[in-house]
Amino acid sequence: xxxxxxxxxxxxxxxxxIRTLGSISAEPNRLFRAFLTPEHRKAADLVAxxxxxxxxxxxxxxxxxxxGHWAGESKKRLLIGSHIDTVIDGGMFDxxxxxxxxxxAVDHFTQAGRKLPFGIDVLAFGDEEGSxxxxxxxxxxxxxxxxxxxxxxxxxxxxxxxxxxxxxxGKDPAALAEAAYKRGEAAAYVEVHIEQGPVLEYKxxxxxxxxxxxxxxxxxxxxxxxxxxxxxxxMMLRRDALAGGAxxxxxxxxxxxxxxxxxxxxxxxxxxxxxxxxxxxxxVALVVDIRSGSNAARQQFVDTFKxxxxxxxxxxxxGLTITxxxxxxxxxxxxxxxxxxxxxxxxxGGEPLELSSGAGHDGTAMAKLCPIAMMFVRCRGGIxxxxxxxxxxxxxxxxxxxxxxxxxxxxx
Amino acid sequence: xxxxxxxxxxxxxxxxxIRTLGSISAEPNRLFRAFLTPEHRKAADLVAxxxxxxxxxxxxxxxxxxxGHWAGESKKRLLIGSHIDTVIDGGMFDxxxxxxxxxxAVDHFTQAGRKLPFGIDVLAFGDEEGSxxxxxxxxxxxxxxxxxxxxxxxxxxxxxxxxxxxxxxGKDPAALAEAAYKRGEAAAYVEVHIEQGPVLEYKxxxxxxxxxxxxxxxxxxxxxxxxxxxxxxxMMLRRDALAGGAxxxxxxxxxxxxxxxxxxxxxxxxxxxxxxxxxxxxxVALVVDIRSGSNAARQQFVDTFKxxxxxxxxxxxxGLTITxxxxxxxxxxxxxxxxxxxxxxxxxGGEPLELSSGAGHDGTAMAKLCPIAMMFVRCRGGIxxxxxxxxxxxxxxxxxxxxxxxxxxxxx
Numbered sequence: 001x002x003x004x005x006x007x008x009x010x011x012x013x014x015x016x017x018i019r020t021l022g023s024i025s026a027e028p029n030r031l032f033r034a035f036l037t038p039e040h041r042k043a044a045d046l047v048a049x050x051x052x053x054x055x056x057x058x059x060x061x062x063x064x065x066x067x068g069h070w071a072g073e074s075k076k077r078l079l080i081g082s083h084i085d086t087v088i089d090g091g092m093f094d095x096x097x098x099x100x101x102x103x104x105a106v107d108h109f110t111q112a113g114r115k116l117p118f119g120i121d122v123l124a125f126g127d128e129e130g131s132x133x134x135x136x137x138x139x140x141x142x143x144x145x146x147x148x149x150x151x152x153x154x155x156x157x158x159x160x161x162x163x164x165x166x167x168x169x170g171k172d173p174a175a176l177a178e179a180a181y182k183r184g185e186a187a188a189y190v191e192v193h194i195e196q197g198p199v200l201e202y203k204x205x206x207x208x209x210x211x212x213x214x215x216x217x218x219x220x221x222x223x224x225x226x227x228x229x230x231x232x233x234x235m236m237l238r239r240d241a242l243a244g245g246a247x248x249x250x251x252x253x254x255x256x257x258x259x260x261x262x263x264x265x266x267x268x269x270x271x272x273x274x275x276x277x278x279x280x281x282x283x284v285a286l287v288v289d290i291r292s293g294s295n296a297a298r299q300q301f302v303d304t305f306k307x308x309x310x311x312x313x314x315x316x317x318x319g320l321t322i323t324x325x326x327x328x329x330x331x332x333x334x335x336x337x338x339x340x341x342x343x344x345x346x347x348x349g350g351e352p353l354e355l356s357s358g359a360g361h362d363g364t365a366m367a368k369l370c371p372i373a374m375m376f377v378r379c380r381g382g383i384x385x386x387x388x389x390x391x392x393x394x395x396x397x398x399x400x401x402x403x404x405x406x407x408x409x410x411x412x
Numbered sequence: 413x414x415x416x417x418x419x420x421x422x423x424x425x426x427x428x429x430i431r432t433l434g435s436i437s438a439e440p441n442r443l444f445r446a447f448l449t450p451e452h453r454k455a456a457d458l459v460a461x462x463x464x465x466x467x468x469x470x471x472x473x474x475x476x477x478x479x480g481h482w483a484g485e486s487k488k489r490l491l492i493g494s495h496i497d498t499v500i501d502g503g504m505f506d507x508x509x510x511x512x513x514x515x516x517a518v519d520h521f522t523q524a525g526r527k528l529p530f531g532i533d534v535l536a537f538g539d540e541e542g543s544x545x546x547x548x549x550x551x552x553x554x555x556x557x558x559x560x561x562x563x564x565x566x567x568x569x570x571x572x573x574x575x576x577x578x579x580x581x582g583k584d585p586a587a588l589a590e591a592a593y594k595r596g597e598a599a600a601y602v603e604v605h606i607e608q609g610p611v612l613e614y615k616x617x618x619x620x621x622x623x624x625x626x627x628x629x630x631x632x633x634x635x636x637x638x639x640x641x642x643x644x645x646x647m648m649l650r651r652d653a654l655a656g657g658a659x660x661x662x663x664x665x666x667x668x669x670x671x672x673x674x675x676x677x678x679x680x681x682x683x684x685x686x687x688x689x690x691x692x693x694x695x696v697a698l699v700v701d702i703r704s705g706s707n708a709a710r711q712q713f714v715d716t717f718k719x720x721x722x723x724x725x726x727x728x729x730x731g732l733t734i735t736x737x738x739x740x741x742x743x744x745x746x747x748x749x750x751x752x753x754x755x756x757x758x759x760x761g762g763e764p765l766e767l768s769s770g771a772g773h774d775g776t777a778m779a780k781l782c783p784i785a786m787m788f789v790r791c792r793g794g795i796x797x798x799x800x801x802x803x804x805x806x807x808x809x810x811x812x813x814x815x816x817x818x819x820x821x822x823x824x
Contacts, residue, residue, distance in 0.1 A: 197640075197643075197644030197645050198640075198645060198649050214643055228609075229608055229609060229794075229796060230678035230703070231609075231626055231628070231676065231701075231769075231770025231771045231772075232608045232770040232771050232794065232796070233609050233610060233676070234609070234610075234673060235676055236669070237794070242679060242682065243662060243679075246661035247662065249655055253652070253655050264642065264646065264647055266652075266689075268654070268684070269684070269688060269689045270654065272680070272681070275680060276680050276681060277680050277701050279680045280678055281679075289689050357643070357644070358641065358642070358643025358644040359641060359643045359644050360643075382640060382649070384641060384644070
């Protein structure tokens with residue numbers, strides 16, 4: 001292959017673009033870009049400008065997804081996408097870097113005067129974080145042809161429906177179906193994203209291959225004990241709901257640790273109604289977030305976990321309610337595409353660490369359309385959804401170089 | 413001793429008095445009588461009426477404490493007291509029964525035409541629950557001569573100071589010092605109170621002897637870990653503050669259980685700032701309430717507990733702050749008076765169970781004045797500070813009969 005990409009230059013360009021895009025916010029002192037807002041408009045315009053500079057044909061669909069098309073020798077297309085919306089007080093890298101990496105990769109081939117056996121579409125989605133409406137991934141669902149029109153009636157905090165927001169953005173809800181790719185047209189979807197976790201940093205690797213996007217179960221656990229005076233009820237006569245809750249927290253941790261990476265489980269929310277320092281807790285409610293790259297491992301974890309919680313309730317004579325409020329299946333990444341990403345990472349000097357993505361991504365929606373793959377990029381301290389989010393220019397340069405290599409070698 | 417008390421009749425009279433006093437409330441649908449309010453006034457007037465009917469000389473001090481004096485053969489007095497204020501949405505028995513028991517006991521001697529070697533003062537205090545001002549036990553402190561005038565400037569939620577409330581109640585703050593008993597005048601203080609715990613019921617005994625009013629330590633424990641994404645941070649790289657908190661909750665429980673009754677420890681309040689189901693808790697604050705009849709046992713518990721918490725923080729790599737916000741010493745009950753109460757309980761057919769009071773009482777303040785003793789009466793389910801609070805007429809009858817027996821036999 002001719003003209004090897006200049007990793008340092010690519011990293012610097014990416015960093016400049018990240019900072020320019022990161023300056024577009026609804027608020028002066030923190031980053032916030034929600035779906036179909038004036039900030040979304042400004043960010044989309046900037047992305048479109050970059051795409052045109054890289055000789056991509058730019059269009060927008062009814063949900064505002066910016067699509068930069070680069071023609072190839074066939075009608076087949078490789079889709080490279082990510083999102084340009086953010087959480088409230090978010091970081092600059094989560095989402096935008098995937099779009100920028102796609103644009104810089106295409107620009108590399110444009111500048112080299114290369115033609116590829118397939119076309120490339122770079123996609124900038126606007127609704128991955130779900131920061132505005134009580135739904136998420138609508139823009140990638142529209143591209144995948146799985147958008148459900150019932151979602152048009154969902155309203156944001158101000159009561160504006162998705163339908164009205166689309167119109168206010170200058171688009172036509174009736175044109176939503178046209179956003180969908182035709183079968184056969186989209187050959188594969190690739191997403192480059194910061195890891196949002198600490199594993200690559202811990203393993204001292206800049207890049208990783210995602211094996212799957214984790215499935216997720218949410219269990220709401222409520223214990224009903226007996227409230228009582230902290231001074232007058234002897235230990236042996238207590239039915240302390242919070243002590244039961246404490247056992248569940250440590251059980252979730254121990255069971256997840258015992259899976260040695262197959263499953264992660266977290267209790268991040270615990271509520272004691274009528275809590276007081278001098279009152280034995282009569283009632284406790286907590287939420288357990290369980291994720292795994294394997295549906296079977298997750299299901300087995302949930303089953304065993306429920307059995308163990310029932311045993312805790314029985315031993316402590318506590319009333320118990322367990323409600324499963326979420327059950328999302330794992331999205332596997334395509335093996336052949338994973339191999340291609342791994343080889344590309346090796347070609348830029350990295351050791352392709354395999355990771356399951358614990359966070360959700362647009363790839364989850366795009367997997368309904370075509371095979372998907374994801375490349376993760378190291379981020380400092382694993383910190384994300386936070387202004388302190390940071391990925392170094394050199395890691396970004398390596399990621400773009402690996403993406404270029406992947407595009408050069410992938411068979412679609 | 414002549415004319416044995418009619419236990420059944422005493423119980424019925426006590427029950428009627430409890431219900432009459434219990435109907436005096438600031439609100440129509442729940443019981444609430446706070447210090448120096450119109451409800452306090454009405455309750456004090458009713459108590460004074462009952463005292464006069466039992467041939468007690470009634471007076472009130474500057475804090476509204478109703479004092480019914482029954483003259484004896486010497487200037488020495490046995491004080492029998494409790495409180496007539498309540499918590500918000502409280503029960504009818506907590507406090508008032510002790511006052512009623514005193515009045516019924518004196519009435520027994522009045523009706524029998526008996527004279528005793530000592531006088532009796534029945535005291536109805538108005539500030540045991542601390543429901544109005546950010547202070548408590550002021551009325552018993554005034555009687556004990558330990559009232560600190562700085563408390564006069566404390567204000568209730570409406571901004572009314574204790575000083576102004578005293579004036580509004582028709583009393584004179586300058587006369588507060590006169591409320592104090594002279595040394596030698598008060599020979600002993602006895603308080604009859606519902607247990608507010610489940611031990612007597614569990615042991616199937618109507619009455620118990622209080623060995624001490626428990627001392628109390630409050631520890632505020634704060635862990636600082638690292639917030640993180642519940643899906644992306646592997647179990648082994650987490651510094652989960654809530655998991656640390658869960659260990660503290662179970663440690664408090666286990667250590668207290670291991671003392672086999674010497675110490676009770678409770679975590680009733682736990683806060684996760686910025687809690688979210690999908691975020692590893694970066695920060696947790698909880699309060700540990702530790703009580704014991706023994707200062708040494710409580711201190712040893714606190715010391716060991718702190719050491720163990722530090723070990724948890726070290727093992728989990730969590731930042732730790734422990735703040736001791738309360739350190740109240742145990743109030744011991746006088747052994748000779750305890751023996752008298754125990755003998756009196758036996759005389760009415762009970763087995764005098766020894767208990768440490770986990771809750772605070774006016775006896776804590778009165779112990780600065782003279783030797784104190786307390787008798788506990790069984791209450792259903794150990795429930796107190798609740799409209800469901802209940803003590804049966806027959807248990808109340810036994811308590812009054814035992815108090816009469818105690819008065820007949822005590823050497824002061």
